[in-house]
Amino acid sequence: MQADAFDSSGPDLLLIGGGLANGLLALRLSQVRPDLDVRIVEAADTLGGVHTWSFFESDLTASQQAWIDPLVAHRWSGYAVRFPQFDRSLSTGYRSVTAERFAAVVSAALPGQIMLGAPVVSVSETEAVLADGRRLMARAVIDGRGPVNTPDLALGFQKFVGLEVRLAAPHGLTAPIVMDARVDQAGGYRFLYTLPFDDRTLLIEDTRYTDAAELDRDVFRKGVLDYAAQQGWDIAEVLREEDGVLPVALDGDITAHLTRLGPTALSGLRAGLFHPTTGYSLPDAVRLADRLANDFQGVNLAADIRRHAGEVWAARRFYRLLNRMLFRAARPEERYRVLERFYRLPQPLIERFYAAGSTLADKARILSGKPPVPIGAALTCLVEKGRA
Numbered sequence: 001m002q003a004d005a006f007d008s009s010g011p012d013l014l015l016i017g018g019g020l021a022n023g024l025l026a027l028r029l030s031q032v033r034p035d036l037d038v039r040i041v042e043a044a045d046t047l048g049g050v051h052t053w054s055f056f057e058s059d060l061t062a063s064q065q066a067w068i069d070p071l072v073a074h075r076w077s078g079y080a081v082r083f084p085q086f087d088r089s090l091s092t093g094y095r096s097v098t099a100e101r102f103a104a105v106v107s108a109a110l111p112g113q114i115m116l117g118a119p120v121v122s123v124s125e126t127e128a129v130l131a132d133g134r135r136l137m138a139r140a141v142i143d144g145r146g147p148v149n150t151p152d153l154a155l156g157f158q159k160f161v162g163l164e165v166r167l168a169a170p171h172g173l174t175a176p177i178v179m180d181a182r183v184d185q186a187g188g189y190r191f192l193y194t195l196p197f198d199d200r201t202l203l204i205e206d207t208r209y210t211d212a213a214e215l216d217r218d219v220f221r222k223g224v225l226d227y228a229a230q231q232g233w234d235i236a237e238v239l240r241e242e243d244g245v246l247p248v249a250l251d252g253d254i255t256a257h258l259t260r261l262g263p264t265a266l267s268g269l270r271a272g273l274f275h276p277t278t279g280y281s282l283p284d285a286v287r288l289a290d291r292l293a294n295d296f297q298g299v300n301l302a303a304d305i306r307r308h309a310g311e312v313w314a315a316r317r318f319y320r321l322l323n324r325m326l327f328r329a330a331r332p333e334e335r336y337r338v339l340e341r342f343y344r345l346p347q348p349l350i351e352r353f354y355a356a357g358s359t360l361a362d363k364a365r366i367l368s369g370k371p372p373v374p375i376g377a378a379l380t381c382l383v384e385k386g387r388a
């Protein structure tokens, strides 16, 4: 807890929530604009919560990879996917940021400028009010308190529970298995995700794409344990557990969403800045941090971020169409076929897809051929109802 720094009249920027988007922004500002007084106020006792944030090397530019490199705790030179009819190894690099590393690096970059254990109850463009009644003033405020329920966006969900486990014997994996769909599909699209942190330590996640947001942790936990047993991995100890319910964007009106959240500048999931299909937000958070740090004026922040979020949402219409096909047209037990077919496509196309940078030719290629969903149902998905 480093609250003393907040007694001054008001910093240049006050970040509400010390999660992924605000932490990356604070780090980038400390590198590019060390002249700015940037503070973070976080409800929890630590920055970053309980997360492992992963991304593909190809999601980021070389310069972005360089500046977030201190946060990367694990790196691999490729990854694998497994489907009932098809296995593949890809040579795209994969990286993981752990919450522990994130908290350590961001804290070191902002000494005395982080207030922990301080829930905020209201925010405005220049002020935050803490639960204990204290008011914090700033020249600018960014609200990055994570996802919020929204009636303006139609969402499906990618839900998961992950167990970090220590095995009794080496597992033999040299690269992540980002999707292993050779498991019971449990009425949706289901796959297991495994990251080998060292020769005996794995993070194993049971992930399911479903319509409803509820997460039955016991069922998912059992899914992980059963999978580990099937692979012959003898778990000596469960070190840690994390879970998530990530948004999968199907349709929506981003302008209405941002307007409903009021005039304060937003970041991260709250601003709708996530990949529509994976729910992952690290690359978008890196891009927003770069954008703001490279031209930080402290004024018009909310309008600038709103414009950026609107443009990003509009540019990703194609991914929402694919999601509607996955969620609304494909029979639940057949959804894996959509992904199995996708993973037969060329690696650069797959990389651009995850970076949300698909070209027109990529989009045509992804949609060409006999779709693995009933054609009539697919056609009903074509029209997006929300305004982009």
Ligand SMILES: Cc1cc2nc3c(=O)[nH]c(=O)nc-3n(C[C@H](O)[C@H](O)[C@H](O)COP(=O)(O)OP(=O)(O)OC[C@H]3O[C@@H](n4cnc5c(N)ncnc54)[C@H](O)[C@@H]3O)c2cc1C
Residues within 6 Å of the ligand: 016, 017, 018, 019, 020, 021, 022, 041, 042, 043, 044, 047, 048, 049, 050, 051, 052, 053, 054, 055, 118, 119, 120, 121, 144, 145, 146, 147, 242, 243, 244, 245, 246, 267, 268, 269, 270, 279, 280, 281, 282, 283
């Ligand atoms: C377990 C998990 C794993 C994920 N893995 C990946 C991944 O591998 N790659 C990827 O790109 N994405 C991943 N995601 C998705 C997404 O990137 C994360 O959810 C990401 O953390 C969202 O960033 P954010 O900054 O919007 O919110 P968060 O990182 O959730 O940050 C919000 C912060 O605000 C704080 N807060 C909330 N309310 C208040 C309040 N009232 N006052 C003060 N502080 C408050 C919270 O404590 C939190 O620290 C994962 C999500 C989860 C849940």
